[in-house]
Amino acid sequence: MCRLGRDVRRRSNRGRHAQSRDPRGHWLLLLLVLPVMFAALLFEGWTTHEVDAAKTKRDCTTPVPRAVEKGGPVVRIEGDRVRSAAMPARTVALTYDGGPDPVWTPRLLDLLRKHHAHATFFVRGAEAAQYPDLVRRIQADGHEIGSNTYTGAAMGSASALRAKLELTLTQKALAGSTGIHTGLLRLPLTTTVDTMCGAEWKAAQQAAKDGYTLVAADQWFRNPSQGLVRQLPQNDTAYKETERLLSNPKIENFTTVTAGTGLLSTEEPVPFLERWQGKALIWAKAAGHAFVSAMTWVLAIAGGLGVLRLLMLVFFARAHVRRLTHFQPGAPRLREVTAPVTVLVPAYNEEAGIESTVRSLLASTHQQLQIIVIDDGSTDDTADIATYIDDPRVLVIRQTNAGKAAALNTGLAHASHDIVVMVDADTVFESDAIHRLIQPLAHPAVGAVSGNTKVGNRRRLLGRWQHLEYVFGFNLDRRMFEVLECMPTVPGAIGAFRRDALMGVGGVSEDTLAEDTDLTMALWQAGWRVVYEETAIAWTEVPTSLRQLWRQRYRWCYGTLQAMWKHRRAVVGVGPAGRFGRRGLSYLALFQVALPLIAPVIDIVALYGALFLEPLQSVGVWLSFLALQLACAGYALRLDGEKVRALWAMPFQLFVYRQLMYLVVIQSVVAFLLGTRLKWHRMHRSGTAAQQIGQPVAYQSLTR
The missing domain is CATH 3.90.550.10 (Spore Coat Polysaccharide Biosynthesis Protein SpsA; Chain A)
Known part of the structure; x- marks a missing residue:
């Protein structure tokens, strides 16, 4: 005891x-x-699966202005004044929408380098944040970078807040990856200028107020010898079409949109603070992607x-x-x-x-x-x-x-x-x-x-x-x-x-x-x-x-x-x-x-x-x-x-x-x-x- x-x-x-x-x-x-953690997950879900994103355009109730419809595929809007431009003869501006894609972007870049050609890549901000190295390679190879919005949502169907985020986040991703902003924009789900009608035209006008130049594409049947802007996705079909065009003897020059139309470069460096904001976005995207991938195993x-x-x-x-x-x-x-x-x-x-x-x-x-x-x-x-x-x-x-x-x-x-x-x-x-x-x-x-x-x-x-x-x-x-x-x-x-x-x-x-x-x-x-x-x-x-x-x-x-x-x-x-x-x-x-x-x-x-x-x-x-x-x-x-x-x-x-x-x-x-x-x-x-x-x-x- x-x-x-x-x-x-x-x-x-x-x-x-x-x-x-x-x-x-x-x-x-x-x-x-x-x-x-939850914010990163929700952000990854929103950007990857385009929650609340308009995946189809609204039906056009009003056409684009006649001056736009009859003009070239590169459009600048300054108040009520609309100016358009087109490629000169025998000049082609190859443009690629979406991406960067880890499979096809490197192949396209290798093909363009082989033929000493330059192009314009309209990247999506979500992919740019996920693959910043590819964006840097696009820039390092002398190609031009434009915006295809963050998730590829139809801008005319998006809310004002969503439309603002689509553009702003893409700029942040570019700032974090390459240290630049771009002034070129291709509205998703649009091809030729006449498809920028109705709500899309209103979205184009709003984007123009923020300093964007809108880039559409010429009709697919337009003769390359007349000069054109060709719109291509980043896939096997685009690779074959690019290879065909690069082998066309009637085309003398493959260049970027701004170089071909004589516009001043729309790419401009960003302040130090904004560059780090962009890097934070890239890190958040990487964390969200890693978390979702790990979540599957867990x-x-x-x-x-x-x-x-x-x-x-x-x-x-x-x-x-x-x-x-x-x-x-x-x-x-x-x-x-x-x-x-x-x-x-x-x-x-x-x-x-x-x-x-x-x-x-x-x-x-x-x-x-x-x-x-x-x-x-x-x-x-x-x-x-x-x-x-x-x-x-x-x-x-x-x-x-x-x-x-x-x-x-x-x-x-x-x-x-x-x-x-x-x-x-x-x-x-x-x-x-x-x-x-x-x-x-x-x-x-x-x-x-x-x-x-x-x-x-x-x-x-x-x-x-x-x-x-x-x-x-x-x-x-x-x-x-x-x-x-x-x-x-x-x-x-x-x-x-x-x-x-x-x-x-x-x-x-x-x-x-x-x-x-x-x-x-x-x-x-x-x-x-x-x-x-x-x-x-x-x-x-x-x-x-x-x-x-x-x-x-x-x-x-x-x-x-x-x-x-x-x-x-x-x-x-x-x-x-x-x-x-x-x-x-x-x-x-x-x-x-x-x-x-x-x-x-x-x-x-x-x-x-x-x-x-x-x-x-x-x-x-x-x-x-x-x-x-x-x-x-x-x-x-x-x-x-x-x-x-x-x-x-x-x-x-x-x-x-x-x-x-x-x-x-x-x-x-x-x-x-x-x-x-x-x-x-x-x-x-x-x-x-x-x-x-x-x-x-x-x-x-x-x-x-």
């Missing part, structure tokens, strides 16, 4: 020191990184892991059902456990629920109980309420505030019996829960037993979400862990232990914030087995606000990471420790750390697909995954004896609750990697754990 007391004090001091630092506000990092991994986890849970849950009789009272080779039990109830400011907890324990069918309430420096009526309960089986111990682990060790030092049950002070027990909980201890290799924790306050939506998580997540996991012999956590709400097993590992450690997980892992490493008793039911109170939920799960997740790191050597252990390490720790690392880190990609891809790709297909894939989850959750509810109608809340859970859990894991991992240590955050209690079984949910203050 003295040795245990010394260990307790040493662990308490070390634990308080380890937990003395506040979080460094890594959530600020998330608030900065996540919006940037989606496959996340989807595969998600489906694998669901299949594993169902498979091992069925296996667990088949072997339940191994630990039931009266089963072959197992005696019924009737030994006396010490129940430890650590409490800090738990006046709302402590009376319901203690009275539910006193109502237990297992009569040989010692109930120790350890008041950990409460500032409310917790200790007085527990003392007021007049029963010789209840012992109340008061101590200065030292934390839950220290309180449990204090109770353990006063325990009179060899079987110890640890419970939370907000938990209400079924009458037969303790008797059922201790039955697996009939097996001499079992050192601890996890009970079945259910949500009591589930009447509101947040409570229903947590109810589904407890049944579908925690309890289904525990069935699998028992079959695989790698139970990582005996929950603080309801767990039974051999006293000598607890003393063998030095009591409850304060090295981590997840003292229950840390203790369970220590028992495995000491050679004990840990099992799950589904029929031992306790009702717990869950957080009633998102803020409280965040704090609780943040502490759980962070503490679990601490415990995993502390017991990482179990993966190379032998016997029970090795099985737990290789199975339990690997599962936690893969499915409860890595998977939540990448699982948001599934939702992101669904949203991305609905916005930019095939909406029906994307939504169909997402709904299929939801249906699989609903089926597995329904199976879990049936195994736990719960009503399947609770599934109605699950689809809504995916939009808020699941995203919050993802953020919790991300924040916890960041905090853990950067060395932040968290302080204990107590959850506000309302004493509603027993809502589902009809017990009182509030207390009457003794001071009233």
Whole structure:
């Protein structure tokens, strides 16, 4: 006992020191990184898939002015005055729309260089930002660069804002790649000047106000010897047509649009600041493209892991059902456990629920109980309420505030019996829960037993979400862990232990914030087995606000990471420790750390697909995954004896609750990697754990 007391004090001091630092506000990092990531993704989707871009021109209601229709393909608009120009005889201006294309642009440039010819490339800003090296090569080879807008949208059908962005972003991309602006513009979806009619003519006039010269093309049947502007895409057909024209002996000069028409060069250098703005655009484009590409691979991994986890849970849950009789009272080779039990109830400011907890324990069918309430420096009526309960089986111990682990060790030092049950002070027990909980201890290799924790306050939506998580997540996991012999956590709400097993590992450690997980892992490493008793039911109170939920799960997740790191050597252990390490720790690392880190990609891809790709297909894939989850959750509810109608809340859970859990894991991992240590955050209690079984949910203050 003295040795245990010394260990307790040493662990308490070390634990308080380890937990003395506040979080460094890594959530600020998330608030900065996540919006940037989503902005890059949305920008990539908009530029690549032309969301909201007009892909067809409006029907012309008015023709172009007669002077334009009868003039040349190069048009300048100065107020009400329109001037046009054409190529001189035997001169051809080869113009290429779109791109730069990583396949055909280099081939066209090589072909032009071979024939010592120059051309005008009307690039799209999105491609220019994606392939800046090709834009620089176009410039370095002496060719002229014009704008074909950013995404190739029909400018006459675009909104004023969209039209402005189409031109401005293209200039930014050119500034970042080549350090120039261009004054040449070819309106997408237009060919000859007469196609710049109706809304396109209005767009042309607006562009002219910004200083652009509009470039169309001559009729395809015009004789090259008369001089022409030839419009070509960047593909195999354009390559062949370019090769044919370059071999035409009737053409003497292949030049750029401005050189052929005698206009002053429209390319002009940009200021230093604007050039760096353009580089930022190029980097954003590269980041978005890389993110989308990586997202495809991550989606496959996340989807595969998600489906694998669901299949594993169902498979091992069925296996667990088949072997339940191994630990039931009266089963072959197992005696019924009737030994006396010490129940430890650590409490800090738990006046709302402590009376319901203690009275539910006193109502237990297992009569040989010692109930120790350890008041950990409460500032409310917790200790007085527990003392007021007049029963010789209840012992109340008061101590200065030292934390839950220290309180449990204090109770353990006063325990009179060899079987110890640890419970939370907000938990209400079924009458037969303790008797059922201790039955697996009939097996001499079992050192601890996890009970079945259910949500009591589930009447509101947040409570229903947590109810589904407890049944579908925690309890289904525990069935699998028992079959695989790698139970990582005996929950603080309801767990039974051999006293000598607890003393063998030095009591409850304060090295981590997840003292229950840390203790369970220590028992495995000491050679004990840990099992799950589904029929031992306790009702717990869950957080009633998102803020409280965040704090609780943040502490759980962070503490679990601490415990995993502390017991990482179990993966190379032998016997029970090795099985737990290789199975339990690997599962936690893969499915409860890595998977939540990448699982948001599934939702992101669904949203991305609905916005930019095939909406029906994307939504169909997402709904299929939801249906699989609903089926597995329904199976879990049936195994736990719960009503399947609770599934109605699950689809809504995916939009808020699941995203919050993802953020919790991300924040916890960041905090853990950067060395932040968290302080204990107590959850506000309302004493509603027993809502589902009809017990009182509030207390009457003794001071009233």
